[in-house]
Each structure stands twice: as structure tokens, then as C-alpha cells.
Amino acid sequence: MKIIDWYILKRFLVTFLFTLLILIPIAVAIDISEKIDNFLEHADLGFYQVVDEYYKNFIIYYANTFMPLALFIAVILFTSKLSNNTEIIAITNAKVSFTRFLYPYFLGATLITMVSLLMNHFVVPSSSKTRKKFEKEYINSRKQKNELKYINDFSLQLTDSTYIFIRSFNTQSNSGYDFTSEVYNGLKLKSKLVGDNIKFNTKDSVFTLQNWRKRQIYKDRDSIFSGNKLDTVFSFTPKDLIYKSALSQEMPSDELMKFIRISKKRGVKNLNAYLVEFHKRTSLPIASYILTIIAVALAFRKKRGGTGINLAIGVAIMFIYVFLMKISEVLGAVADVNSLLYVWMPNFFFGSLAIYLYYYAKK
Structure with a gap:
């Protein structure tokens, strides 16, 4: 120079x-x-x-x-x-x-x-x-604090064959209602789990369903099970429900791209x-x-x-x-x-x- x-x-x-x-x-x-x-x-x-x-x-x-x-x-x-x-x-x-x-x-x-x-x-x-x-x-x-408190009409693809839907979820109490989980074999429905209420226990990462009903579909018959309480696990947490575009500003680029890839696999539309x-x-x-x-x-x-x-x-x-x-x-x-x-x-x-x-x- x-x-x-x-x-x-x-x-x-x-x-x-x-x-x-x-x-x-x-x-x-x-x-x-x-x-x-x-x-x-x-x-x-x-x-x-x-x-x-x-x-x-x-x-x-x-x-x-x-x-x-x-x-x-x-x-x-x-x-x-x-x-x-x-x-x-x-x-x-x-x-x-x-x-x-x-x-x-x-x-x-x-x-x-x-x-x-x-x-x-x-x-x-x-x-x-x-x-x-x-x-x-x-x-x-x-009002701003409660902006991410309630999640309504949320759907998510957990795997290639498993989908969930939640009518409403409170991220503060980690509870919601009208929960549905569907498992498919190709285009055919294999099983369907429904719960009137759902709650996430942070201590053991277990979801508790209240008034649940499960329909298992076989080749020549269906089986229906029900109960008052069911403890089960899913491959998601309430954190996956509250990601918003504003929160993307808090993610480093490697974490942001990882989240985008996972969301694409889960079928998130936009x-x-x-x-x-x-x-x-x-x-x-x-x-x-x-x-x-x-x-x-x-x-x-x-x-x-x-x-x-x-x-x-x-x-x-x-x-x-x-x-x-x-x-x-x-x-x-x-x-x-x-x-x-x-x-x-x-x-x-x-x-x-x-x-x-x-x-x-x-x-």
C-alpha cells in the first residue's frame, strides 16, 4: 500500500x-x-x-x-x-x-x-x-408479557408419520385442551390419540392427558381404548410451540438454521x-x-x-x-x-x- x-x-x-x-x-x-x-x-x-x-x-x-x-x-x-x-x-x-x-x-x-x-x-x-x-x-x-402465553390452533409434524394438533395451549402453565395425535402408514391412518386436556411436566418431560381416547386401526377391525389419565412422551416440548419470528432474533445463525430444518421436517407451513x-x-x-x-x-x-x-x-x-x-x-x-x-x-x-x-x- x-x-x-x-x-x-x-x-x-x-x-x-x-x-x-x-x-x-x-x-x-x-x-x-x-x-x-x-x-x-x-x-x-x-x-x-x-x-x-x-x-x-x-x-x-x-x-x-x-x-x-x-x-x-x-x-x-x-x-x-x-x-x-x-x-x-x-x-x-x-x-x-x-x-x-x-x-x-x-x-x-x-x-x-x-x-x-x-x-x-x-x-x-x-x-x-x-x-x-x-x-x-x-x-x-x-399485554406484551402475555403475547406468547397463549398458542391457538397449533399443528406440528413430529416425524414422517406422526402429526399433532392442539386447540389451545398456555405456555405459562404448560397446559392446554383439545389435543390430537395421529399416526399414519403412508396415506392410511394407523392410530389416533385424543385428549380433552394436556399438561407438560417439566420435571420428567412427560405429558399427561386427561379424558383420553385412543383408536387403533387394523386391517379388518378397529380397537378403541379410553381412560381418565394417561402419562406419555412426545418428541416435542412447549418450547417448540412458542417460537415466533421475534424469537428468531435471539438465535445464533447455526441454531436458527437448525430450527428451520427441523421445522421443515415437521411440516411447518410458513x-x-x-x-x-x-x-x-x-x-x-x-x-x-x-x-x-x-x-x-x-x-x-x-x-x-x-x-x-x-x-x-x-x-x-x-x-x-x-x-x-x-x-x-x-x-x-x-x-x-x-x-x-x-x-x-x-x-x-x-x-x-x-x-x-x-x-x-x-x-
């Missing part, structure tokens, strides 16, 4: 860190002003616990979320400063092409992308689990909300390269209005990118669509814009 490369890379990373360190305290200050009443409601909640269990993980989450925005703003600010100081003119007069000029920027974007990928796939999910547990206990309203979360963890960090090209191309030439006009255009572009990203996440979570395509759609659109600006800046 040449001296100019080290100069650009160092100033780029310093500006990026400076921008990130400005955004994080703002987010923390806004959050404190919103939640201070919730903290004061709990006399047993100490300052160290709030910092250790909540704000430490809050900073990890939002530092990762703000990385693309901080990178984009940092590139615009730093490159605009180079342009206004006519340093870029000196660089181009030295026969340095626009492509070669991007080299240190791409090195910086690569470092940020690698950190963001590591955080997205492993660090942030584990951190979010602690943060959301704290929110559930001290911040969220009773897993796109989980797939959106998984694909987003890669698409957003990769956007760092796209946003870097756009930011450099915008600020490469000196404009009337200087840094202000470049920053205004950049913020507008970033707002459109975030808006499209949120729309793509919602559309990608709909059943029977290609979630991968929808999650990457903002990158495809802005990638095309980056290519156009790149060739325009080269002229």
Missing part, C-alpha cells in the same frame, strides 16, 4: 468510529428518556444491573444496526473534505484512476463488513436474548419470517460495499454547497434504502414467496445505482 492509501484508510476508519460514537449516545439518551419511569418503578433494580443486562446489550445491538449508516455518512464527510481541500484534484492529476482511488475505501468497507457479519450471525443474537429478557421482566407491559431474519444478517453487511461506492461517487467531485449538499443527498438515499429494506422484509415474510430475493432486493436496486454512479464518476 502507498502512503496515500494509508492516509485515506486511516482517516476513513477514524471518521467512521467518530460518527458511530456520536450516534450511539444519542440513541442511549433517547431510550433513557423513554424508559426512566419503567426503571424507577422497580425498587430492586440497581444501576449496575440496568447497565450490565440492558444498556450493554442495547449498545451492541444499535452499534451493529448503525454501522451501514455510520459508514455511509463517514465516507461522504471524509471524501467531501478531500474534495473541498482540492486533495482529490491532486490525486487525479497524479494519474490515479477512480477505480484505484476506491482501493483504500474497499479495504475499510471489508473490515467493517467482516465485523458486522460476525456480530449479526453470532454476537447480536446472544446479546439480544439477555436484553429482551430484561425488557420482558422490567419494561414491557403486561418459515419465511425466520428465513428473512437469516438472510438479512448477510445482506445488510454486504451493503457496505454498495453504500461505499455510492458515497464516494457522490462526494468525489466538488459541488456548490460543499459537504452540506452531499450530506443531504446521502441522508435522503439512506432513508430510501432503509424504507425499501423494511418493505422487503415484510413482503419476504409472506408465505409462498422467495424470501432470499425480497431481502436482497434493496441491494440489487442500489447496486444498480452504485454501478451507474461508478461509471459516471470515472468519466
Whole structure:
């Protein structure tokens, strides 16, 4: 690397860190002003616990979320400063092409992308689990706490031949009613177990059925058994009933993919909300390269209005990118669509814009 490369890379990373360190305290200050009443409601909640269990993980989450925005703003600010100081003119007069000029920027974007990928796939999910547990206990309203309490009309494929259905289940008391388990031999029903009530015993991982009836189907006859109480085991737990798309944010990527594979085998119909979360963890960090090209191309030439006009255009572009990203996440979570395509759609659109600006800046 040449001296100019080290100069650009160092100033780029310093500006990026400076921008990130400005955004994080703002987010923390806004959050404190919103939640201070919730903290004061709990006399047993100490300052160290709030910092250790909540704000430490809050900073990890939002530092990762703000990385693309901080990178984009940092590139615009730093490159605009180079342009206004006519340093870029000196660089181009030295026969340095626009492509070669991007080299240190791409090195910086690569470092940020690698950190963001590591955080997205492993660090942030584990951190979010602690943060959301704290929110559930001290911040969220009773309605939010009970959001995952009741599960209605839930069906699950346990094996290739075994299916269960539960009309309603309370995850707090681990009990429910109107339970059905069906075992098939190909397309033919082999046996059917029905219980008016079902309860899971966490101590021995056994399900207890009340007022149960079992129908065993043979080739030439059927047998029906019944009783008041039946202790049995199934290859699922109440935890399998309460997985929601929000909980996918708390699973590291390896655990998330394992859950998706198991759910597919069990016949869960729509897993796109989980797939959106998984694909987003890669698409957003990769956007760092796209946003870097756009930011450099915008600020490469000196404009009337200087840094202000470049920053205004950049913020507008970033707002459109975030808006499209949120729309793509919602559309990608709909059943029977290609979630991968929808999650990457903002990158495809802005990638095309980056290519156009790149060739325009080269002229």
C-alpha cells in the first residue's frame, strides 16, 4: 500500500468510529428518556444491573444496526473534505484512476463488513436474548408479557408419520385442551390419540392427558381404548410451540438454521419470517460495499454547497434504502414467496445505482 492509501484508510476508519460514537449516545439518551419511569418503578433494580443486562446489550445491538449508516455518512464527510481541500484534484492529476482511488475505501468497507457479519450471525443474537429478557421482566407491559402465553390452533409434524394438533395451549402453565395425535402408514391412518386436556411436566418431560381416547386401526377391525389419565412422551416440548419470528432474533445463525430444518421436517407451513431474519444478517453487511461506492461517487467531485449538499443527498438515499429494506422484509415474510430475493432486493436496486454512479464518476 502507498502512503496515500494509508492516509485515506486511516482517516476513513477514524471518521467512521467518530460518527458511530456520536450516534450511539444519542440513541442511549433517547431510550433513557423513554424508559426512566419503567426503571424507577422497580425498587430492586440497581444501576449496575440496568447497565450490565440492558444498556450493554442495547449498545451492541444499535452499534451493529448503525454501522451501514455510520459508514455511509463517514465516507461522504471524509471524501467531501478531500474534495473541498482540492486533495482529490491532486490525486487525479497524479494519474490515479477512480477505480484505484476506491482501493483504500474497499479495504475499510471489508473490515467493517467482516465485523458486522460476525456480530449479526453470532454476537447480536446472544446479546439480544439477555436484553429482551430484561425488557420482558422490567419494561414491557403486561399485554406484551402475555403475547406468547397463549398458542391457538397449533399443528406440528413430529416425524414422517406422526402429526399433532392442539386447540389451545398456555405456555405459562404448560397446559392446554383439545389435543390430537395421529399416526399414519403412508396415506392410511394407523392410530389416533385424543385428549380433552394436556399438561407438560417439566420435571420428567412427560405429558399427561386427561379424558383420553385412543383408536387403533387394523386391517379388518378397529380397537378403541379410553381412560381418565394417561402419562406419555412426545418428541416435542412447549418450547417448540412458542417460537415466533421475534424469537428468531435471539438465535445464533447455526441454531436458527437448525430450527428451520427441523421445522421443515415437521411440516411447518410458513418459515419465511425466520428465513428473512437469516438472510438479512448477510445482506445488510454486504451493503457496505454498495453504500461505499455510492458515497464516494457522490462526494468525489466538488459541488456548490460543499459537504452540506452531499450530506443531504446521502441522508435522503439512506432513508430510501432503509424504507425499501423494511418493505422487503415484510413482503419476504409472506408465505409462498422467495424470501432470499425480497431481502436482497434493496441491494440489487442500489447496486444498480452504485454501478451507474461508478461509471459516471470515472468519466
